Amino acid sequence: MRWVAGADVATSRFSTWAWAGVVVLRYPDLQVVEEQYGSAELTFPYIPGLLAFREIPLLLDLFARLRHRPDLLLVDGQGVAHPRGLGLASHLGLLLEIPTIGCAKSRLCGYHATPGRKRGSSVSLRETGRTAGRAIGYVLRTKNGVRPVYVSVGHRISLRSAVRWTLACCRGYRLPEPTRQAHLLVNRLRRDAEGSPRCRIRAIG
DNA sequence: GCGACAG
DNA sequence: ATCTTGTCGC
Numbered sequence: 001m002r003w004v005a006g007a008d009v010a011t012s013r014f015s016t017w018a019w020a021g022v023v024v025l026r027y028p029d030l031q032v033v034e035e036q037y038g039s040a041e042l043t044f045p046y047i048p049g050l051l052a053f054r055e056i057p058l059l060l061d062l063f064a065r066l067r068h069r070p071d072l073l074l075v076d077g078q079g080v081a082h083p084r085g086l087g088l089a090s091h092l093g094l095l096l097e098i099p100t101i102g103c104a105k106s107r108l109c110g111y112h113a114t115p116g117r118k119r120g121s122s123v124s125l126r127e128t129g130r131t132a133g134r135a136i137g138y139v140l141r142t143k144n145g146v147r148p149v150y151v152s153v154g155h156r157i158s159l160r161s162a163v164r165w166t167l168a169c170c171r172g173y174r175l176p177e178p179t180r181q182a183h184l185l186v187n188r189l190r191r192d193a194e195g196s197p198r199c200r201i202r203a204i205g
Numbered sequence: 206g207c208g209a210c211a212g
Numbered sequence: 213a214t215c216t217t218g219t220c221g222c
Contacts, residue, residue: 009212013214046213048210055212077211087211108211145222150211212213 001027004169005070006178007062007092009055010186012194016042019193020058021185023178024068030169030177036062037189048108049083052091063096070098072165073154074178078102079162081125081137081152083109093155100154101162102137103179107150112139119144120167125152138163146174 004027009020021037038061044054055077078087079102086094087108093100111128115121118141125137137152140163151166153159169176175183 009213011212011213046212048212051211082211089211102211104211106211109209 001071001165003027003033003068003070003072004030004165004178005066005068005073005098006076006176006180006182007059007073008076008179008182008186009058010183010190011042012190014194017193018042018055018058019186019189020055020062021182021189022059022062022066023181023185024066024070025178025181027071028168030171032181034066034068035185036065037185038062039189039193051077052086052088055088056092056095059092060095072157073098073100074103074166074169074176075100075154076103076105076179076183078104078108078150079137079152079154081108081110081150085136087152087154089152089154099156101157101166102150102152102154103166103176104150104152105147105175107139110136115139115141115148117141117145119170122148122151122163125150135159140166142167142170142176143172143174149174149176 024034075089079089089102
Protein backbone atom coordinates (compact mmCIF):
# COMPACT_ATOMS: atom_id res chain seq x y z
CA MET A 1 0.00 0.00 0.00
CA ARG A 2 1.52 3.27 -1.15
CA TRP A 3 -1.04 5.77 -2.43
CA VAL A 4 -4.40 6.16 -0.71
CA ALA A 5 -6.88 8.59 -2.25
CA GLY A 6 -9.97 10.36 -1.00
CA ALA A 7 -12.74 12.04 -2.97
CA ASP A 8 -15.52 14.44 -2.07
CA VAL A 9 -17.90 17.04 -3.49
CA ALA A 10 -19.25 20.23 -1.88
CA THR A 11 -22.42 21.88 -3.15
CA SER A 12 -23.71 25.42 -3.15
CA ARG A 13 -26.78 26.53 -1.26
CA PHE A 14 -27.38 29.27 -3.80
CA SER A 15 -27.09 27.36 -7.04
CA THR A 16 -26.48 24.00 -8.70
CA TRP A 17 -22.77 24.69 -8.71
CA ALA A 18 -20.42 22.22 -7.04
CA TRP A 19 -16.75 21.83 -6.19
CA ALA A 20 -15.10 18.43 -6.43
CA GLY A 21 -11.74 17.26 -5.20
CA VAL A 22 -9.53 14.20 -5.15
CA VAL A 23 -6.49 13.95 -2.91
CA VAL A 24 -3.74 11.35 -2.88
CA LEU A 25 -1.94 10.60 0.37
CA ARG A 26 1.21 8.59 0.96
CA TYR A 27 0.76 5.65 3.27
CA PRO A 28 1.46 5.25 6.15
CA ASP A 29 2.38 8.84 7.01
CA LEU A 30 -0.77 10.03 5.23
CA GLN A 31 0.70 13.27 3.93
CA VAL A 32 -1.05 14.74 0.91
CA VAL A 33 1.11 14.35 -2.18
CA GLU A 34 -1.37 15.42 -4.85
CA GLU A 35 -4.63 17.31 -5.22
CA GLN A 36 -6.89 17.63 -8.24
CA TYR A 37 -9.97 19.77 -8.10
CA GLY A 38 -12.49 21.74 -10.09
CA SER A 39 -16.02 23.08 -10.15
CA ALA A 40 -18.96 22.51 -12.44
CA GLU A 41 -22.71 22.73 -12.69
CA LEU A 42 -24.57 19.71 -11.35
CA THR A 43 -27.03 18.26 -13.83
CA PHE A 44 -28.64 15.67 -11.61
CA PRO A 45 -30.53 16.29 -8.34
CA TYR A 46 -29.81 14.60 -5.06
CA ILE A 47 -31.98 11.52 -4.80
CA PRO A 48 -31.25 8.95 -2.07
CA GLY A 49 -29.85 5.90 -3.85
CA LEU A 50 -28.82 7.81 -6.97
CA LEU A 51 -25.94 9.85 -5.60
CA ALA A 52 -23.52 8.39 -8.13
CA PHE A 53 -25.36 10.00 -11.04
CA ARG A 54 -24.87 13.35 -9.38
CA GLU A 55 -21.21 13.17 -8.35
CA ILE A 56 -19.48 10.71 -10.64
CA PRO A 57 -19.23 13.00 -13.70
CA LEU A 58 -17.22 15.55 -11.73
CA LEU A 59 -15.01 13.00 -10.03
CA LEU A 60 -14.15 11.11 -13.22
CA ASP A 61 -12.70 14.27 -14.75
CA LEU A 62 -10.42 14.69 -11.78
CA PHE A 63 -9.16 11.12 -11.86
CA ALA A 64 -8.33 11.56 -15.52
CA ARG A 65 -5.83 14.25 -14.50
CA LEU A 66 -4.35 12.36 -11.57
CA ARG A 67 -0.60 11.77 -11.80
CA HIS A 68 -0.60 9.05 -9.16
CA ARG A 69 -2.39 5.78 -9.58
CA PRO A 70 -4.14 5.18 -6.17
CA ASP A 71 -3.79 1.72 -4.65
CA LEU A 72 -6.98 2.40 -2.72
CA LEU A 73 -9.73 5.02 -2.73
CA LEU A 74 -11.97 5.99 0.16
CA VAL A 75 -15.25 7.53 -0.87
CA ASP A 76 -17.62 9.72 1.11
CA GLY A 77 -20.68 7.54 0.55
CA GLN A 78 -21.87 3.94 0.53
CA GLY A 79 -20.35 1.02 -1.31
CA VAL A 80 -22.54 -2.08 -1.51
CA ALA A 81 -24.56 -0.96 1.53
CA HIS A 82 -27.04 0.37 -0.97
CA PRO A 83 -30.62 -0.62 -1.95
CA ARG A 84 -29.31 -2.00 -5.24
CA GLY A 85 -25.89 -2.99 -3.97
CA LEU A 86 -24.20 -0.29 -6.01
CA GLY A 87 -23.50 2.89 -4.08
CA LEU A 88 -21.21 5.73 -5.17
CA ALA A 89 -18.07 4.01 -3.91
CA SER A 90 -18.78 0.80 -5.80
CA HIS A 91 -19.86 2.58 -8.96
CA LEU A 92 -16.75 4.76 -8.96
CA GLY A 93 -14.42 1.86 -8.26
CA LEU A 94 -15.96 -0.11 -11.09
CA LEU A 95 -15.46 2.70 -13.61
CA LEU A 96 -11.93 3.47 -12.44
CA GLU A 97 -10.91 -0.14 -11.85
CA ILE A 98 -9.46 0.86 -8.50
CA PRO A 99 -10.12 -0.80 -5.13
CA THR A 100 -12.56 1.40 -3.18
CA ILE A 101 -14.14 1.58 0.25
CA GLY A 102 -17.49 3.16 1.00
CA CYS A 103 -17.08 5.28 4.11
CA ALA A 104 -20.32 7.16 4.79
CA LYS A 105 -21.17 9.42 7.70
CA SER A 106 -24.70 8.11 8.02
CA ARG A 107 -26.91 5.18 7.08
CA LEU A 108 -28.70 4.75 3.78
CA CYS A 109 -30.18 1.31 4.38
CA GLY A 110 -29.89 -1.72 6.63
CA TYR A 111 -30.15 -2.03 10.38
CA HIS A 112 -27.65 -2.43 13.19
CA ALA A 113 -27.02 -2.39 16.93
CA THR A 114 -25.06 0.37 18.65
CA PRO A 115 -21.29 -0.23 18.54
CA GLY A 116 -19.17 0.19 21.68
CA ARG A 117 -18.03 3.74 22.30
CA LYS A 118 -14.31 3.08 21.98
CA ARG A 119 -12.24 3.51 18.83
CA GLY A 120 -12.22 0.27 16.86
CA SER A 121 -15.57 -0.99 18.15
CA SER A 122 -17.95 -2.11 15.45
CA VAL A 123 -21.16 -3.97 14.74
CA SER A 124 -22.34 -5.38 11.45
CA LEU A 125 -24.78 -3.51 9.25
CA ARG A 126 -27.39 -5.99 8.09
CA GLU A 127 -29.63 -6.04 5.11
CA THR A 128 -33.37 -5.67 5.39
CA GLY A 129 -35.94 -7.36 3.19
CA ARG A 130 -36.01 -10.92 1.83
CA THR A 131 -32.30 -11.49 2.25
CA ALA A 132 -32.42 -9.91 5.71
CA GLY A 133 -29.55 -10.65 8.02
CA ARG A 134 -26.75 -10.62 5.48
CA ALA A 135 -23.89 -8.33 6.46
CA ILE A 136 -23.55 -5.50 3.93
CA GLY A 137 -21.19 -3.38 5.97
CA TYR A 138 -19.86 -2.40 9.37
CA VAL A 139 -20.76 0.47 11.65
CA LEU A 140 -17.33 1.48 12.91
CA ARG A 141 -16.29 3.77 15.74
CA THR A 142 -13.20 5.54 14.41
CA LYS A 143 -12.68 7.67 17.52
CA ASN A 144 -13.76 7.43 21.14
CA GLY A 145 -17.17 8.83 21.83
CA VAL A 146 -18.00 10.15 18.35
CA ARG A 147 -20.66 9.01 15.91
CA PRO A 148 -19.58 5.90 14.03
CA VAL A 149 -19.03 5.76 10.27
CA TYR A 150 -20.62 3.29 7.85
CA VAL A 151 -18.02 1.15 6.12
CA SER A 152 -18.86 -1.11 3.23
CA VAL A 153 -17.13 -2.86 0.35
CA GLY A 154 -16.72 -0.54 -2.59
CA HIS A 155 -14.82 -2.46 -5.24
CA ARG A 156 -12.17 -5.20 -5.22
CA ILE A 157 -11.77 -5.40 -1.45
CA SER A 158 -13.17 -7.57 1.34
CA LEU A 159 -15.34 -6.16 4.10
CA ARG A 160 -12.74 -7.16 6.64
CA SER A 161 -9.99 -5.30 4.80
CA ALA A 162 -12.25 -2.31 4.26
CA VAL A 163 -12.72 -1.96 8.01
CA ARG A 164 -9.01 -2.45 8.70
CA TRP A 165 -7.88 0.10 6.15
CA THR A 166 -10.46 2.62 7.24
CA LEU A 167 -9.18 2.39 10.80
CA ALA A 168 -5.56 2.43 9.60
CA CYS A 169 -6.25 5.71 7.81
CA CYS A 170 -7.63 7.52 10.85
CA ARG A 171 -5.43 10.03 12.63
CA GLY A 172 -7.38 11.31 15.60
CA TYR A 173 -10.45 12.49 13.77
CA ARG A 174 -13.80 10.88 13.09
CA LEU A 175 -13.19 10.68 9.36
CA PRO A 176 -10.23 8.82 7.86
CA GLU A 177 -7.59 11.21 6.45
CA PRO A 178 -8.23 10.62 2.73
CA THR A 179 -11.90 11.52 3.03
CA ARG A 180 -11.23 14.24 5.59
CA GLN A 181 -8.61 15.97 3.45
CA ALA A 182 -10.84 15.78 0.39
CA HIS A 183 -13.66 17.28 2.45
CA LEU A 184 -11.47 20.12 3.70
CA LEU A 185 -10.27 20.80 0.16
CA VAL A 186 -13.68 21.12 -1.47
CA ASN A 187 -15.10 23.23 1.34
CA ARG A 188 -12.09 25.52 1.08
CA LEU A 189 -12.78 25.89 -2.64
CA ARG A 190 -16.46 26.62 -2.10
CA ARG A 191 -15.73 29.20 0.55
CA ASP A 192 -13.18 30.94 -1.65
CA ALA A 193 -15.75 31.10 -4.42
CA GLU A 194 -18.80 32.11 -2.43
CA GLY A 195 -17.24 33.90 0.51
CA SER A 196 -18.20 33.24 4.12
CA PRO A 197 -21.93 33.59 4.92
CA ARG A 198 -21.20 36.51 7.27
CA CYS A 199 -19.27 38.36 4.58
CA ARG A 200 -22.15 37.85 2.19
CA ILE A 201 -24.63 39.43 4.58
CA ARG A 202 -22.34 42.39 5.19
CA ALA A 203 -21.99 42.84 1.45
CA ILE A 204 -25.76 43.00 1.04
CA GLY A 205 -26.56 44.96 4.16
C1' DG B 206 -50.83 5.14 2.06
C1' DC B 207 -46.74 6.18 5.38
C1' DG B 208 -42.10 6.66 6.73
C1' DA B 209 -37.06 6.38 5.46
C1' DC B 210 -33.75 8.46 2.83
C1' DA B 211 -25.45 8.42 1.36
C1' DG B 212 -24.56 13.72 -0.11
C1' DA C 213 -25.40 18.71 1.61
C1' DT C 214 -26.03 23.62 3.83
C1' DC C 215 -27.38 27.06 7.65
C1' DT C 216 -24.41 28.77 12.08
C1' DT C 217 -21.58 30.98 17.54
C1' DG C 218 -20.88 29.78 21.27
C1' DT C 219 -20.19 26.33 24.25
C1' DC C 220 -20.11 21.84 26.98
C1' DG C 221 -17.03 17.97 27.58
C1' DC C 222 -12.74 14.87 27.26
